Amino acid sequence: MPKVAILEHIHPSGINLLKKNSAFDFEIIENISKENLINKLPNFDAISLRVIKLDSDIISKCKNLKIISRHGVGYDNVDLNSLKSNNITLAITATANAISVAEHVMFMILNISKGIDMYDSAVRKGQFLKKDKYSKTFELWNKNFLIAGFGRVGKILIKRCLGFEMKVYVYDPFVDEKTIESFGGIKVSDFNGSLKNMDYISIHMPLTDKTKNLINSSNLKTMKKNSIIVNTSRGGIINEKDLDEALNKEFIFGAGLDVFEKEPPDTNNPLLTNKKVLLSPHSSTFTEECSERMGKETIQNIIDFFDGKLDQSMVVQL
Ligand SMILES: NC(=O)c1ccc[n+]([C@@H]2O[C@H](COP(=O)([O-])OP(=O)(O)OC[C@H]3O[C@@H](n4cnc5c(N)ncnc54)[C@H](O)[C@@H]3O)[C@@H](O)[C@H]2O)c1
Numbered sequence: 001m002p003k004v005a006i007l008e009h010i011h012p013s014g015i016n017l018l019k020k021n022s023a024f025d026f027e028i029i030e031n032i033s034k035e036n037l038i039n040k041l042p043n044f045d046a047i048s049l050r051v052i053k054l055d056s057d058i059i060s061k062c063k064n065l066k067i068i069s070r071h072g073v074g075y076d077n078v079d080l081n082s083l084k085s086n087n088i089t090l091a092i093t094a095t096a097n098a099i100s101v102a103e104h105v106m107f108m109i110l111n112i113s114k115g116i117d118m119y120d121s122a123v124r125k126g127q128f129l130k131k132d133k134y135s136k137t138f139e140l141w142n143k144n145f146l147i148a149g150f151g152r153v154g155k156i157l158i159k160r161c162l163g164f165e166m167k168v169y170v171y172d173p174f175v176d177e178k179t180i181e182s183f184g185g186i187k188v189s190d191f192n193g194s195l196k197n198m199d200y201i202s203i204h205m206p207l208t209d210k211t212k213n214l215i216n217s218s219n220l221k222t223m224k225k226n227s228i229i230v231n232t233s234r235g236g237i238i239n240e241k242d243l244d245e246a247l248n249k250e251f252i253f254g255a256g257l258d259v260f261e262k263e264p265p266d267t268n269n270p271l272l273t274n275k276k277v278l279l280s281p282h283s284s285t286f287t288e289e290c291s292e293r294m295g296k297e298t299i300q301n302i303i304d305f306f307d308g309k310l311d312q313s314m315v316v317q318l
Contacts, residue, residue, distance in 0.1 A: 001025050004307050005041060007032055008050040011295025012070055023306070034058065041065070046302045049078070056082040067305045071298040072285070073152070074234060076207065080318055090316040091301040094152065099283040101232050102157040104284035105202050108181055108230045112278055113138040114311060118161075136253070138199075138226065140164040146188065146198040148214075149205030149233065150175045156306040157202065158183050168284075169194060172205070194224045200230070207234035215239065220229030220246035228254045232284045235260040240271055247276040258284045 002061070004018060004026040018026045029040060032052050039048065041062050047054070050071045059082035067089040068078060075090060083090055093270040106185040111117065127133045145161045147154045150172035161168045162184050170185040171194065177187040191214070197200065201223075205211050215229065215238040223229075229252060231238050240261050248254050256278040257271065263282055271277050285294065297314075304310040 002045040002066075002302075003027070003043060004046045004048065004302055005029050006048045007037075007042040007052060008071075009307065010050070010298060011291045013292050014048075014295030014299040016045070017232055017296060017303065021303060024303070039151045041092075041291040046304065046305070048298050052168045053077045053087070055079050058189060059086065059088070061087075062086075062222065066258060067302060067314075069298045069305075073097060076175050076234070078183070080094075080316075083318040089305060089310075090303065090308060091274060091314045093294045093297040093301070094314050094315060097290050098156045100287045100290035101153045101204075101284045102160055103287075104232055104258060104280070105153075105157055105230050105256075106160050108232075108278055108280075109140070109200055109202075109228055112228050112256060113140060113253040117278075118314065136226070138253075140166055140200075142167065142286045143199035144169060144197055145200040146171060146194060147185065148172070148191065148201060148203050149187070150180060150183075151204060153232070154182060154204045157204070158185055166200070169198065183239075192219050192222070195219050196224065198218060199224060200228050202229075203231045203233045203237050205233055207236050211237050215243070217242040217245065220251050223252050225250060226253045228252070228256070230256040232256075232258040235263065239271065243277070244270045247274055256280075258282055 002024055004024055006028045020025050036060050037058050040059060042064065045064050046067045046069065047065065048069050048071060054059055056079045059079055061181045065088050069091045071093060073092045073094060075092065077089060093229045094100065104307060115135065118134060122133060141164065143166050146169045147157055148171045154170065158168050168185045170180045171188045171191045172185045180187045220242055243255055246253060252288045255278050272280060301310060301314050
């Protein structure tokens with residue numbers, strides 16, 4: 001009988017799938033210290049994984065392990081070389097989280113554009129209709145929006161942007177013009193060159209050697225003064241020091257970050273005290289609906305794997 005290790009909390013409806021299935025044995029592992037994982041995980045055939053790091057020291061000891069099922073779509077916390085050399089499958093929750101992330105982007109751009117926090121605090125401080133106290137706010141209508149990375153999240157986000165009647169440009173060298181146009185977008189090939197025309201930029205690509213520091217002091221300087229940039233993909237794609245400087249020098253109007261170069265960010269990270277950036281703790285998938293879908297899909301992927309019917313769209317090609 002396959003033994004499943006559940007590392008870190010997942011939604012109870014995911015765990016219920018295992019409770020109802022007598023073909024599996026499972027254990028929730030609360031102590032996620034490296035020492036305990038090296039000690040316990042070699043007994044398991046499958047692992048459900050959230051954000052803790054599974055490095056080669058741990059994976060090389062897991063001689064029974066056949067599948068790691070990631071609760072999410074990113075997998076930078078797993079040593080891929082070890083998975084490949086030990087013939088271990090890596091599954092992701094490919095269909096579970098794009099809607100919540102796309103809604104989080106809309107929430108961030110609306111919050112910053114409409115000055116929600118500023119107005120809320122003005123009412124509470126007795127500054128009702130004191131227009132000299134308010135900073136600029138913006139409409140979304142007819143604005144240029146650049147979606148950088150047109151995968152699962154980008155394709156859901158474009159529908160929300162078009163609903164606000166924005167003009168949507170897409171930068172993704174791996175997606176052809178016809179596909180982008182079929183979603184109502186306009187393909188952009190020169191990323192840096194396009195930035196000077198954009199009012200909104202939202203990042204939806206993986207962190208790789210090519211995308212690290214993609215947004216930096218050189219291109220931040222070229223952007224519109226009223227532009228707003230949002231990153232819900234991975235920290236490090238926007239250089240945080242350069243972003244802080246660009247906001248302080250008013251090269252751009254605002255930014256929204258759900259992800260950071262280091263998570264949690266250091267307490268002395270200047271962005272934590274910068275009022276022009278809206279922050280969230282890598283929480284764009286924390287909605288009730290998305291948590292439930294992710295919990296179920298993480299466990300269903302394990303069950304399907306052992307039943308020999310895991311959908312290949314859930315599998316990362318190593
Ligand atoms: N904040 C969160 O909780 C959260 C949740 C879901 C996804 N994410 C992250 O968001 C990102 C997008 O997720 P997704 O599910 O849409 O991924 P996806 O794999 O479906 O899409 C990624 C897209 O990026 C494109 N891409 C790759 N390299 C590129 C480059 N150099 N320039 C431009 N485009 C490039 C790919 O062609 C692909 O279309 C990932 O980094 C993922 O880890 C974060």
